[in-house]
Amino acid sequence: MKKITTPKSNENPNIANNTEDQTIVVTIAERPYKLNVKQGEEVHYRKAANIINERFENYATKFATNFALKTKEDILALITLKHSVLALQNGCDLTFDNKKQLKK
Numbered sequence: 001m002k003k004i005t006t007p008k009s010n011e012n013p014n015i016a017n018n019t020e021d022q023t024i025v026v027t028i029a030e031r032p033y034k035l036n037v038k039q040g041e042e043v044h045y046r047k048a049a050n051i052i053n054e055r056f057e058n059y060a061t062k063f064a065t066n067f068a069l070k071t072k073e074d075i076l077a078l079i080t081l082k083h084s085v086l087a088l089q090n091g092c093d094l095t096f097d098n099k100k101q102l103k104k
Helices: 039-062 072-089 098-103
Strands: 021-028 031-038
Touching: 021 039, 031 039, 039 072
Parallel strands: none
Antiparallel strands: 021 031
16 A cells, blocks of 8 residues: 655655745635645645535535535545545555654
8 A cells, every 4th residue: 555645855856845834824614724834735735625625515515405414524524534535445555653743
């Protein structure tokens, strides 16, 4: 299984030594989130937020009559599940090692 990792600047020619963090704001499900990201990663965060918002609108419309989906959290949970399934089907390892992540 492939691990989901952030490429180092020397591994991806599109990220040319952009190691400085910058603050961006992305909006997901009509709620803004302020994030510190590396300059070379900004485009990925914005694209991911757009994908989530498109899927959110799709699910909100599709399941509007389903009483089980009462909140934004319900819809976001389904989106998270769908994206996780797609990643696993594509061979990604989604395990989270908290100790490794905290060291970064």
